Amino acid sequence: MTKKHRIVLEAGTVDRHYWRDLWTYRGLFGFLAWRDILVRYKQTAIGIAWSAIRPLLTLAMMAFLGWLFESKVPGDVPRLLLVGAATLPWTFFSTAFSEASNSLIANSNLLTKVYFPRLIVPASTVIVCLVDFLISFIILVVLMLAYRFTPDVRLLLLPLFLLLALVTAMGSGLLVAALNVKYRDFRFLVPFIVQFGLYASPVAFTSADIFGNERIPQALKFIYALNPMVGVIDGFRWCILGGSSPLYLPAFLLSIGISLLLLVVGVRYFRSTERGFADVI
Amino acid sequence: MHTPIISVEGLSKRYLLRQQQAARYTALRDVIAENVRGLFRTAPPRMRTSEFMALNEVSFQVNAGERVGIIGRNGAGKSTLLKILSRITEPSKGRVVLEGRVASLLEVGTGFHQELTGRENIYLNGAILGMSRAEISRKFDEIVAFAEVERFLDTPVKRYSSGMYVRLAFAVAAHLEPEILIVDEVLAVGDAAFQRKCLGKMQEISAGAGRTILFVSHNMGAIRTFCERCILLDGGQVRADGPTDRVLPLYFGGGHRGGKDGVEVSARPLDPSGEWHAGTTMAIEVRWPPGRYAPGWQADIACYTLDGHKLFALQSHTMRNFDTPLQNSTGVRFDVVNPGLVDQEVRVDVGIKPSAYVAYDVLIEQALTFTPGNKGIEENRLGDVLLVPHASCTALY
Numbered sequence: 001m002t003k004k005h006r007i008v009l010e011a012g013t014v015d016r017h018y019w020r021d022l023w024t025y026r027g028l029f030g031f032l033a034w035r036d037i038l039v040r041y042k043q044t045a046i047g048i049a050w051s052a053i054r055p056l057l058t059l060a061m062m063a064f065l066g067w068l069f070e071s072k073v074p075g076d077v078p079r080l081l082l083v084g085a086a087t088l089p090w091t092f093f094s095t096a097f098s099e100a101s102n103s104l105i106a107n108s109n110l111l112t113k114v115y116f117p118r119l120i121v122p123a124s125t126v127i128v129c130l131v132d133f134l135i136s137f138i139i140l141v142v143l144m145l146a147y148r149f150t151p152d153v154r155l156l157l158l159p160l161f162l163l164l165a166l167v168t169a170m171g172s173g174l175l176v177a178a179l180n181v182k183y184r185d186f187r188f189l190v191p192f193i194v195q196f197g198l199y200a201s202p203v204a205f206t207s208a209d210i211f212g213n214e215r216i217p218q219a220l221k222f223i224y225a226l227n228p229m230v231g232v233i234d235g236f237r238w239c240i241l242g243g244s245s246p247l248y249l250p251a252f253l254l255s256i257g258i259s260l261l262l263l264v265v266g267v268r269y270f271r272s273t274e275r276g277f278a279d280v281i
Numbered sequence: 282m283h284t285p286i287i288s289v290e291g292l293s294k295r296y297l298l299r300q301q302q303a304a305r306y307t308a309l310r311d312v313i314a315e316n317v318r319g320l321f322r323t324a325p326p327r328m329r330t331s332e333f334m335a336l337n338e339v340s341f342q343v344n345a346g347e348r349v350g351i352i353g354r355n356g357a358g359k360s361t362l363l364k365i366l367s368r369i370t371e372p373s374k375g376r377v378v379l380e381g382r383v384a385s386l387l388e389v390g391t392g393f394h395q396e397l398t399g400r401e402n403i404y405l406n407g408a409i410l411g412m413s414r415a416e417i418s419r420k421f422d423e424i425v426a427f428a429e430v431e432r433f434l435d436t437p438v439k440r441y442s443s444g445m446y447v448r449l450a451f452a453v454a455a456h457l458e459p460e461i462l463i464v465d466e467v468l469a470v471g472d473a474a475f476q477r478k479c480l481g482k483m484q485e486i487s488a489g490a491g492r493t494i495l496f497v498s499h500n501m502g503a504i505r506t507f508c509e510r511c512i513l514l515d516g517g518q519v520r521a522d523g524p525t526d527r528v529l530p531l532y533f534g535g536g537h538r539g540g541k542d543g544v545e546v547s548a549r550p551l552d553p554s555g556e557w558h559a560g561t562t563m564a565i566e567v568r569w570p571p572g573r574y575a576p577g578w579q580a581d582i583a584c585y586t587l588d589g590h591k592l593f594a595l596q597s598h599t600m601r602n603f604d605t606p607l608q609n610s611t612g613v614r615f616d617v618v619n620p621g622l623v624d625q626e627v628r629v630d631v632g633i634k635p636s637a638y639v640a641y642d643v644l645i646e647q648a649l650t651f652t653p654g655n656k657g658i659e660e661n662r663l664g665d666v667l668l669v670p671h672a673s674c675t676a677l678y
Binding site for chain 2: 005006007008009010011025027028030031032034035038039042043109110111112113114115116183184185186275276278279
């Protein structure tokens, strides 16, 4: 006889075993991610290359814009590398955020027919995007080789900032995914947030352009620093490009704070609405 | 002494029905608009919702190893009960204690992905149903053999025939090993041979390993052969709970009533068992207010399967020995001998017209539904024999 499992179902009680359940269902987590990776590029001619092409196109466009509007390039860093170090985390965030937001609805047939901790669905979506990110990282490696650019020891801290990007994407993705179940308005809002975010984050330009510009009022700088992707992207640049891309510490910390707050709020809201998903979706 | 593996106490599930909006989800705009309006208003907002109790104070216990059938008409609350037990939705009130792992099969092929191959879907579906990778690998060959899809394992399931698809999906589910298995109407798919195979497999699971099975079906033949105990739900409440042969007659006997526009329709099996076995008679009565129809009226009944195939129709004016120009009739009674219908639920439509060659005055679609019993019918048989039944017709006064 297997060991006793005892499940008590009552109205409105918080699931005490939620995190244990999440561990039990880790296999499903893997399978969902694996399914999405398998299915993602089925019946496409160039397959997985898409995960590199999309950021590559963004990179080209943003570098062109930066050049056009004369965004300053610090030190002797090639512009393509500067923009590349920002495009990759941005692409990761934007795809992870938009796909996680939509993930519950896309899997509504599962939600109404089987039990599992719902957190698995958006989380596995984010992981799929992480795989895409790792593949697209080749772009950066190629650029570094082409420019004979050697990063310094700070590159070792990059996983920390990748984690920060993950936290940001997960937090916002969970929040919007849960909201989307009830308010489908977010289906229209999300593409707009992503589009807007690309111009509100230091991709085409650098944070130095913002903070070093006296024309920009202090309040606007503060609002800019509230964008959690500012911290992520500045961190990426700081790790990859070295000393020529300094961190603006107060803004950087604020940005990280927002990321963590998003995660806490996202998880809590998700958990509090999760049990009703099957009834409203 | 048995300890119950499932105990359900005072379980209720309330749904709010929106009266005007058809949309199932709210638009943020409405919520904001409602709240803004609320700011300028002192009276509470007008309620546009009404409550619907899908389950109302349901209590029962199931012991380990029992096979329990959950039966009831559409809308009786069966699916809601299963959804709560499977933890898909939470109860509004009451308490459920489950002493063991639960696997539920509410739909065949949940989570199957069209683009993935049979092999990939076995793993995916297994994981969704709660199996570990090792468990699936161990049972992989067995699953494939059961589904009879060896040759198509590496073909995307979107190219499968619907039969293959269903077989594969059921095969995965049939190899689950939970302590409690919850199965919703999944045998409705697949051909008769496969249905029997599935039932056999479920029986094996339950008998061999002492697993508890909750089984919902409209197929009373399957319920009868498979479950020793039945719970009859009606309007969200438990109407009967006991040995299958005691509960089934209540399912067959009760509730065969319908009506519209002053016309009442009822059905009553004449066999003492309370069921409509092949060869026994069902009395279907159609009654209307006295004086409503002058001599020359016609009453017709038609019997369909639930998926819409017409089985037979009877028209009062074409029936032997029946004289339609009768004075002062208040109804008509059809005595219909079951021509060999078994197991599947059928529906009866009733239509009445004041005279021939005019439109129906009253037409009641799905006036009655009932399930013919299957006593004396072998398990291995040819498909249902559909003949015009022996029937007679009597005017009522």
